[in-house]
Amino acid sequence: MSELENRIRDKSLLSKITTPEKLIPLFEETEKRILNVGFSGFTPVGYPKVMPLVIADYVEKNNLKGKWHFNLFVGASMGAEIEDRWAELELTNMRWPYQTAKVLNKKINDGSIKMGDKHLSMFSQDFLYGYYTKDCGGGLDIAIIEASSIDENGNIILAGSVGAAPEFITMADKIIVEINTHNPSFEGMHDIFVSDIPPYKKIIPITDVRQRIGTPFVPTDKSKIVGIIESTKPDNGRAVRGSDEVSETIAQHIIDFFQSEVKAGRMPKNLLPLQSGVGSIANAVVLGLTNSPFDNLTVYSEVLQDGFLPFLDSGKCKFINATSVSLSNEGFEHWWKNYDLYREKVLLRPMQISNNPEIIRRLGVISMNTPVEVDFYGHANSTLVGGTRMLNGIGGSGDFARAAYVSIMHTPSCRPSKTDEFGISAIVPKVPHVDHTEHDLDVIVTEQGLADLRGLCPKERAKVMIEKCAHPAYKDYLNDYLERAIKATGNHHEPQLLKECYDMHISLAESGTMRFWEKK
Amino acid sequence: MSELENRIRDKSLLSKITTPEKLIPLFEETEKRILNVGFSGFTPVGYPKVMPLVIADYVEKNNLKGKWHFNLFVGASMGAEIEDRWAELELTNMRWPYQTAKVLNKKINDGSIKMGDKHLSMFSQDFLYGYYTKDCGGGLDIAIIEASSIDENGNIILAGSVGAAPEFITMADKIIVEINTHNPSFEGMHDIFVSDIPPYKKIIPITDVRQRIGTPFVPTDKSKIVGIIESTKPDNGRAVRGSDEVSETIAQHIIDFFQSEVKAGRMPKNLLPLQSGVGSIANAVVLGLTNSPFDNLTVYSEVLQDGFLPFLDSGKCKFINATSVSLSNEGFEHWWKNYDLYREKVLLRPMQISNNPEIIRRLGVISMNTPVEVDFYGHANSTLVGGTRMLNGIGGSGDFARAAYVSIMHTPSCRPSKTDEFGISAIVPKVPHVDHTEHDLDVIVTEQGLADLRGLCPKERAKVMIEKCAHPAYKDYLNDYLERAIKATGNHHEPQLLKECYDMHISLAESGTMRFWEKK
Structure with missing residues (x-):
């Protein structure tokens, strides 16, 4: 048995093993709306490393740039090699809720890609409430999840991050699982607690960091798994900046x-x-x-x-x-x-x-x-x-x-x-x-x-x-500003000078330094 | 037995009944620091209506204006008849965390009274952590609490509001209780839950608004009660603005x-x-x-x-x-x-x-x-x-x-x-x-x-x-501003024009309207 097969303990799912290429048709824009896609991953670890690049290759080879679009939801940042390819190929239409990749960032700031940012704990909660995809029913079309393995009952055991993957698995119509056989399994390290929706939301009973309150797997409706592929790629580890x-x-x-x-x-x-x-x-x-x-x-x-x-x-x-x-x-x-x-x-x-x-x-x-x-x-x-x-x-x-x-x-x-x-x-x-x-x-x-x-x-x-x-x-400038603001407002609760409160920022943009008074 | 005595079920506390005048010496500045005083009350209900005014009268009569100062903590707003007298007599040095009275407000905005504002739930929590009085040990010198009654064990039963009274009762060195005999008792309507401090903070086990999780009284160390006085004043009910x-x-x-x-x-x-x-x-x-x-x-x-x-x-x-x-x-x-x-x-x-x-x-x-x-x-x-x-x-x-x-x-x-x-x-x-x-x-x-x-x-x-x-x-101005901001920033994520973003506010201050373009 291959390592991939070993990692799938629910043998009824072996039939779902496939190649990423065969899953491409799932991403075609058949309806007149943009697909909502969720990836596992957080601060580039535990994100799917195969399927997204195969999609990018396919789009590039078939001159589909500008024709395929996705609203992309990932717990936080993911590998720049994917973010930036997707941004370049105009695959990313909207991106929630956090990102760090260069090309993506540039396009967010030139108006070609939309981004929403939100407190992370609230993002995954509100995703479950259906807020981010409310114009198309509140669900998620496809989730692509990197996993360590699948357990006896078809539940997904995640890899090096959890992020919003449980919510994506819960909300997705279809799930693609990338089992990462390059890394050892993270099984046993996760504690997955997915809350209900008000008025049935539960107490989160943690009173000590050591407490387990959930399951080591993500409870998964295995009938939604449409494909399992193998990934042999390591996480794109983030370099540590030295201390100073x-x-x-x-x-x-x-x-x-x-x-x-x-x-x-x-x-x-x-x-x-x-x-x-x-x-x-x-x-x-x-x-x-x-x-x-x-x-x-x-x-x-x-x-x-x-x-x-x-x-x-x-x-x-x-x-x-x-x-x-x-x-x-x-x-x-x-x-x-x-x-x-x-x-x-x-x-x-x-x-x-x-x-x-x-x-x-x-x-x-x-x-x-x-x-x-x-x-x-x-x-x-x-x-x-x-x-x-x-x-x-x-x-x-x-x-x-x-x-x-x-x-x-x-x-x-x-x-x-x-x-x-x-x-x-x-x-x-x-x-x-x-x-x-x-x-x-x-x-x-x-x-x-x-x-x-x-x-x-x-x-x-x-x-x-x-x-x-x-x-x-x-110091001198800040003290001077504060004194003048106090005087100008008659000592209001929180003095400001609305006409010059951003002079330091304007100067930085125009002359390359916030110390505009040095120029005088 | 008087109504006041009836309301004090712990008869050992009857000896604490006194007049507000006799309690005045507690408020004298004996040490070289400002006393920290907490009042019950919230959106002017359930605040002490007698003792604070007797203090004000005393200060006025004895020409002590400018000589007595207090840091004043109240759950939210309290009766303007007290706030404003205290402000006029310079009794209030610092006021947390919310206020609505006119003279007090004026003095907060001319620099003569300091105010801190804070999310209310966090204020009472952080008060318990000792943050607001950390320069003098983190406690509260005196709490003045309006109560409906005192139970068999010397615990205080509050009046028409709870606010931060439980935290003040917990933290105070000395407690003065004003029993309001004008109002019927609110006994049974309160549900008092005071949390511990991390790492022993408890789950707040409410999952339905109808749940009681605490006690109908505020657990009180009755040895801290230094005086009980009678109040026969009604709450200073807030007028309802009609609908429009x-x-x-x-x-x-x-x-x-x-x-x-x-x-x-x-x-x-x-x-x-x-x-x-x-x-x-x-x-x-x-x-x-x-x-x-x-x-x-x-x-x-x-x-x-x-x-x-x-x-x-x-x-x-x-x-x-x-x-x-x-x-x-x-x-x-x-x-x-x-x-x-x-x-x-x-x-x-x-x-x-x-x-x-x-x-x-x-x-x-x-x-x-x-x-x-x-x-x-x-x-x-x-x-x-x-x-x-x-x-x-x-x-x-x-x-x-x-x-x-x-x-x-x-x-x-x-x-x-x-x-x-x-x-x-x-x-x-x-x-x-x-x-x-x-x-x-x-x-x-x-x-x-x-x-x-x-x-x-x-x-x-x-x-x-x-x-x-x-x-x-x-609408026209806002649309125009937005378009120009998009253009000026090259369509950044959140376009603004730092040089003119407050033009509407500056115009209001200088010319009495935000519509400065109408003047042109």
Whole structure:
């Protein structure tokens, strides 16, 4: 028996084994409407790697560019090799709810591809409510799901991520399963809980990150499986950016903050479950915790990144919840070598659960994310550069920041533009797009320092933010702006100067630096 | 035995009966720090009506204005007769998290009183975490609580609102109880559930609005009760604004929307629990539902207003959850006459529960609130007029809008300014302050029409909003702005013109109308 056949324990489904080419007709536009297609996958892991490329090849070879279109739903980002081919071939009409690929991104920002972004936990919930496809009945035409295997009863056992795959499997009319025989099976690491719809929605009974509340498989109506194909492709592991001095300084500020919170009795000695975004600051924080006196730590987060492996190996971290194992190629190598350890210490949950405000609030998760920029009153822009150009999407940052025990946003105080070493300040008078409001954020950290905004009114927040977080190149201007805004409004609750609140952004767009006063 | 003594069933506490004057020394500033004081009360009901005024009188008579200061915490708004006296006498140093009184508001917007606003469910949670008073140990010096009575074990039984009173009672060093003998007792109508602190926070086990999960009293450490005084003052009932044509048209759009959602299978026949804000549109919606074919409806909301009484009387509404019985004087008269009915159909919960995202999301609450304004991409401003001047605070609008099954914002499309009948549009290109983001809102309604934003990308949302919701006097300008923004950004994901996005607001401030193009 082949490895593929081994992975299909429900032998009645062996007859569904086929080639991707034979499944192509399913994607033809026969009706006068765009097909709704859902892929498994999250932060490019666990996405289907065969069928989408075969579709792209077929469209290219048969000169169908511009003729086939799909509304494409994926839990979060997926492999750029697929996203970008689909974007180039105009296969993607609308894309929900998060993306990171270059060509796709360009087309989202030139109006040729539509994108919607939404809090991830809410996306998969609302997908189940039928909101995203309500003009054609609320369902999903086809789901393409990467799987580790299929169990005795025809239920799908997922691969390295869960994301929104359970909801897609539930809602799809037809399911194509790509069994990945290149990777070992992730069986046993998933905990799949799919909620009902109001008024029958259930309590999500997690009170400890180690709790299993669901099944190791996705409950699947196997009669919907129209084809099973083999994938022998590895996940397109994401390279880890090395740490740097700025990230390490930020991490140290955060660890100092944790220590003072423990001392004040506002956090237990082993802290509370940690959520940590993606990138070098997140890596530095986890590394810092690995080398800290803290012990018995837990993680309730979206993505298990490379930095978490030494965190687990060291014993400092006793358990991790995530919705995706998003490792680099070297990370995956280490992962599979030590899989016996990780199997006992990691649970992968659907993103509706990993990012669920009910659980985040109950567990008291400490959330840490990197925004594009923040303003000195404590609003954050996480999605739109210059207030207009989509970067990736809000992802889970709002799920966590809004419901967390302490909501931390961390960012370098300043980044270089093409022409100015200090051209882009992360602290501005007013963000040109708000994804997280002043009502949600607690702590802002840059390499300059940490601003604890809890319990402060807006003007107090502004002063602390400028003093503690802003880069020295911007302090004078920010202070001056604040003073003039206070004067101009007669000291309103939250002073702004609507005529010049975006001068820094306008200057960046027009002259390549936010420091327009330097030009005078 | 007096009525006051009758209301105190724990006879060991009779010795605590005293006069408010004798309690004055508790409020003297003896240490070198401002006292933190918490009052019961919510949307001016159930607040202490005696002690605060006696303090004010004392301060006035003894020329202590400017010498006594308090940080004042109240669940939401309380009686203006107290708020404004305290503000005039400079007694209020900082005020959390919501207010509606005139003098207080003026002083918040001239810099003489500090205010913080926060999602109400999060305010009481974070208060329990010690965030608001963390610089002096995280506690509360004194709580003043209006009560219906005290039970056999010294536990406080609240009056017409719950709000954050349970958290204040838990956190206070000293408690003063004002037993209101003017009103009949509300005993039995409260369901008090106070959660632990992470990592011991509990599941909130509500799956149906009728469920009791707590106690009818607030668990009270009676040794903290330092005085019991009698209050014979009625609640300062809020006058009901009558309905009008615009509100009725908006209500009809919403009811039509409900009917189409039921037809599409996205809502059950008896809808889902309704949350409804305060004001004439909310009243019109409830009146509309009372006269609609819908039946067996339920309410999971913050405030029980006058409009809900005929809704209950008619049998259309079978159960209401709220945190406050906020009725007019006539409303209260009707309430007490029919109290036997209401006692079976109303539960009052702490605002940490009435506004809890865990429950709102689980039950699938349909939320309806009125913003100051919305922009055509779907961000709402609920707090800061002109982006700077505090109105009341975010209150519970974010608790509900963010977690709801469907988040509806309703507003007249246009209001008159002093000099222009159509001077203020509720639909603008960019709101000057964001309290609810585009990631949170589903449906916007004005008397012009209803825009269903679910599943749309930003530019689609903008087109639908202008077409369906904007007032005719603003459509051309909004369309023109949108087109130019698309062109100027090269069709970015969410086009804006940072140089002119607030022209409508600047014009309103400078020339009394948002229609600056009319002047040309």
